[in-house]
Amino acid sequence: QVQLVESGGGVVQPGRSLRLSCAASGFTFSNDGMHWVRQAPGKGLEWVAVIWFDGTNRYYADSVKGRFIISRDNSNNTLFLQMNSLTVDDTAVYFCARQGSSTSWAFDYWGQGTLVTVSS
Amino acid sequence: EVVMTQSPATLSVSPGERATLSCRASQSVSINVAWYQQKPGQAPRLLVYNVATRATGVPARFSGSGSATDFTLTISSLQSEDFAVYYCQQYNNWPPPWTFGQGTKVEIK
Numbered sequence: 126q127v128q129l130v131e132s133g134g135g136v137v138q139p140g141r142s143l144r145l146s147c148a149a150s151g152f153t154f155s156n157d158g159m160h161w162v163r164q165a166p167g168k169g170l171e172w173v174a175v176i177w178f179d180g181t182n183r184y185y186a187d188s189v190k191g192r193f194i195i196s197r198d199n200s201n202n203t204l205f206l207q208m209n210s211l212t213v214d215d216t217a218v219y220f221c222a223r224q225g226s227s228t229s230w231a232f233d234y235w236g237q238g239t240l241v242t243v244s245s
Numbered sequence: 246e247v248v249m250t251q252s253p254a255t256l257s258v259s260p261g262e263r264a265t266l267s268c269r270a271s272q273s274v275s276i277n278v279a280w281y282q283q284k285p286g287q288a289p290r291l292l293v294y295n296v297a298t299r300a301t302g303v304p305a306r307f308s309g310s311g312s313a314t315d316f317t318l319t320i321s322s323l324q325s326e327d328f329a330v331y332y333c334q335q336y337n338n339w340p341p342p343w344t345f346g347q348g349t350k351v352e353i354k
Contacts, residue, residue, distance in 0.1 A: 160343075162289075162345075169332065169345060169346070169347045169348045170281075170283075170289065170332055170334075170345040170348070171345065172334075172341065172342050172343050172344060172345060175341050175343075182340075184340045184341040184342070186342050187246075187342075220288055220289070222289075225291075225294075228279075228291065228294045228295075228298075228300060229277070229294055229295050229298075229336075230277075230336050231279035231291055231294035231295075231300075231334070231336060232279070232281075232289075232291060232334075233291050233294075233300065235288035235289055235290070236288060237287075237288055238288060
C-alpha cells in the first residue's frame with residue numbers, strides 16, 4: 126500500500142536551516158508529482174511547494190519562495206524540503222502529499238507529518 | 246492567487262442530520278476542486294475531487310456539487326466519525342499555488 130513517511134523535523138533557531146525528508150513506498154514514485162503542505166498550530170492547511178515527477182518543474186508559495194527548495198531522488202524514492210532562513214512563522218507540521226494521477230491531481234495520499242518548531 | 250473562502254467556520258449538527266458546507270473561489274476554477282477531511286492529530290484525507298467524484302472508499306453520504314466559483318460538500322446523514330474539519334482546495338491555477346480554504350469545523354450539536 127502507498128506510504129509516505131516524513132522525517133527531519135525538530136526545534137531550530139530563527140535564521141537557521143532544516144532539511145525535511147519524505148520516504149515513499151508502495152507506488153512508482155518517479156511517476157507522480159509531489160507536494161509539501163504545512164499546518165501551523167491550530168490553523169488551516171497551507172500549500173508550500175510542488176515538484177514534478179521528473180523534477181523539471183518546481184513551484185513555491187510566495188511565503189517560502191527564495192528560502193525553501195523542493196527536490197527529489199527518484200532512485201531512492203525520497204522527497205526533500207530544504208528550509209533556509211527560517212522564521213517563527215514557519216513553525217508548523219509539514220506534510221508531504223502525492224499528486225494523484227487518477228484523481229486529476231488532487232492529493233490522494235498524505236504522510237503523517239513532521240513538526241518544525243522555530244524558536245530562540 | 247485564487248482565494249478559497251469557506252463558510253461557515255463552524256457548523257453544529259446533530260448525528261443523523263444533514264450538513265452543508267460551502268466554498269467560494271475568488272475566480273473560476275472550473276471543476277478543479279477537492280474536499281479533504283481532517284481529524285485531530287491526523288493527516289488530511291481526500292474525500293472528493295473534480296467537484297463531485299468520491300475518492301476510493303469514501304461513503305456515499307458524502308457528495309460534492311457546484312461549478313466555476315461556488316461549491317458545496319454535503320454530508321447527508323452525519324455519523325459520529327464525520328465530526329472533523331473539512332477543507333476545500335482548488336488545483337486549477339497554472340502555475341500553482343493550489344490554495345486551500347480556511348476550513349469548516351463540523352461539531353456535535
